[in-house]
Amino acid sequence: MSEATVSSAPPGVALGERPRPPASIVPLMGLPVVGIVLVFLIVSIAGNWLWALDFYHVVGGGMWTALDLFVGFVIGPGILARLSIPARAEFMTRFMPAMALIMPTLVTMTLGSGFQLARHLGYLNASYPQHAWVVASFFLVGVMAVVAIGIIEPANLAVIFELRKPEPNGELIGRLMRRFVYTSGITGLMQVGTLIIMTKIASS
């Protein structure tokens, strides 16, 4: 059985005077950007634009990896852990909603374009000499998907909603943030594994 702390629990860590949470769960100004990115991805797939697919895959994958590593190894232990409690609360109030919008967009653009690229370039064919490496990358992506959907996103959403309560539970937020930051770092390291496979395939 898993454990849940409901809102009536006394907060283990006081959040101090905290900023007012944004009116919306995710930053609404980012939605048009996400829409443009997704529409252009669909157009690129429909038009078989190899350059655009390559762009989406390389840029999306690079940003996804960099963000995961940056959050897991710089933001978490290097910055967040050294901030005062109110500063942490203010940072999280703005950072977590943005991540809820950015990460799924990066994942969709990287995987959607990557699959199409592999199909166009013949990497999906079982006769392709490096096919085993392609399947290995599927496994890595599968594990990262389970980690993202099962650990990172639930922690992200739970923190966003907890911060919107009149009296947020600081201990709960701290626990969820640690989970978010550390699993982001682990995903980032797995992304490096994917990059090794991708560069090996691209240079073969």
Place this chain on the structure above:
Amino acid sequence: MTKRLPPIIEIGCAGLVLAIAGVIYLASHIPGHPTLGPAIGLLAAAAAVVAGNVLVLGRLPDFAWWMFWKVWAWTMLAYAIIAGMLMYIFIYDQIPTGQLTLLVMTLAVFAVDIPLMLAFSVARFQPPRRPEPSSS
């Protein structure tokens, strides 16, 4: 106040692992025609696990259903957009009918599993009844 809840997220992850394993099996054979038996078995197991999860969740007393359905609806909308894109790619790539059917059914299992997990992850930390809006 601390209360114990069933491992909905963990069971949901097990369903995800089974479904993703089936997708990897199919994707590693595209554009060929693999034996569909292993993929069907994995998908059936994933569907059974997810159905069990729904049953366990549905029997929870004093749960913040008001928040669960709120998060579920928005997550479902986001999932529908992503699943729609995946469907578009599968159909555009003219994936053989048998594999296409399995992939669409896998998306359907994801459609139950993923919003359920995300909505539960928020609702578990909320009070069972919607708080009254403050007058200030």
